[in-house]
Amino acid sequence: MKIAILYICTGKYDVFWSEFYDSCKKMFCPEQEKHFFVFTDSPRIHGDEHVSIIYQDNLGWPFNTLYRYKMFLRIEEQLLNFDKVVFFNGNCVFVDNVEFNEFFGVESKLLACLHPGFFDKKHEEYTYEKRETSTAFVIKPWKYFAGGINGGDSRLFLEMCHKISENIEIDLNNGIVALWHDESHWNSLLNNERSLIEPILHILSPAYLYPNGWEIPFLAKIRLRDKNNYGGHGFLRGER
Ligand code: UDP
Numbered sequence: 560m561k562i563a564i565l566y567i568c569t570g571k572y573d574v575f576w577s578e579f580y581d582s583c584k585k586m587f588c589p590e591q592e593k594h595f596f597v598f599t600d601s602p603r604i605h606g607d608e609h610v611s612i613i614y615q616d617n618l619g620w621p622f623n624t625l626y627r628y629k630m631f632l633r634i635e636e637q638l639l640n641f642d643k644v645v646f647f648n649g650n651c652v653f654v655d656n657v658e659f660n661e662f663f664g665v666e667s668k669l670l671a672c673l674h675p676g677f678f679d680k681k682h683e684e685y686t687y688e689k690r691e692t693s694t695a696f697v698i699k700p701w702k703y704f705a706g707g708i709n710g711g712d713s714r715l716f717l718e719m720c721h722k723i724s725e726n727i728e729i730d731l732n733n734g735i736v737a738l739w740h741d742e743s744h745w746n747s748l749l750n751n752e753r754s755l756i757e758p759i760l761h762i763l764s765p766a767y768l769y770p771n772g773w774e775i776p777f778l779a780k781i782r783l784r785d786k787n788n789y790g791g792h793g794f795l796r797g798e799r
Pocket residue numbers: 566567568569570571572619620623624647648649650706707792795796797
C-alpha cells in the first residue's frame with residue numbers, strides 16, 4: 560500500500576515538524592510505503608526522497624486550517640497515485656506503533672477520529688455549527704469527530720475535499736466562517752451523510768489524538784503536544 564501523509568505547518572507551526580516526522584516515519588504503518596507532503600512557508604524544512612515540500616503561503620488565522628482541503632487539492636493529481644491519504648495535525652507525535660489495518664480499517668474507505676473532548680459527551684454538548692444558514696450545519700448529530708486526523712482512499716477523500724472546499728466558499732460568500740472551521744465542515748459531511756458514510760468509515764478512538772496532560776481512558780498511540788509549552792494557541796497562530 561502507498562500512503563500519502565499530509566502535513567501543514569505555516570508560520571510558527573514548523574517547530575513541530577521534526578518530532579512528528581521522526582516518530583511517524585518510525586512508528587506509523589512501518590510495513591508500508593509512505594511519502595510526506597509538507598505544506599509550509601518555512602525555510603527550515605527540507606525535502607528528501609520521503610518528503611515533498613509544497614510551498615504554502617501563511618494564510619493567517621483561521622485560513623491556515625480552514626483552507627486545508629483547498630491546499631490538498633493543489634496536489635490532487637499526485638495524491639491520486641496513492642492508495643490512502645491521511646492528514647495529521649502539526650502537533651501530533653507517535654508514541655506507539657500503529658499498524659495499517661488498525662488505523663485505516665480492513666475494508667473501510669474513510670477515516671475519522673473521535674474528538675478527545677467529546678467521546679463521552681451527549682449530542683447536545685457537541686460544538687457543531689448551529690447556524691442553519693451555514694453549509695456546516697449538522698441536521699442530526701451522530702458523533703463529534705476531531706479535525707486533527709482525516710483521510711481515506713485517495714479518490715474518495717479528494718472528492719470530500721472538493722465538497723468541503725465548495726461549502727467553505729459558499730459560507731464565505733455569505734459572510735460565514737463555521738465555528739470550528741475545517742472541523743465543523745468535516746463533521747457536517749460525516750454526520751449529515753451518515754447513511755452513506757457509516758458503512759465505509761473507520762472510526763478511531765481518541766487514543767490517536769490523545770492530548771498531553773489529559774487523563775482519558777485510552778492507551779495513547781498518538782499524542783498531541785501541549786501548545787501552551789510552545790507559546791500557546793494565539794502565539795502559534797500568529798494572532799499576537
Ligand atoms: N496550522 C498551521 N499554521 C497556523 C495555524 C494552523 O500550519 O498558523 C495548521 C497546523 O497543521 C495545525 C492545524 O492547522 O495543526 C490546526 O490548527 P489549530 O491551531 O486549530 O490546531 P488545533 O487547535 O486543532 O490543535
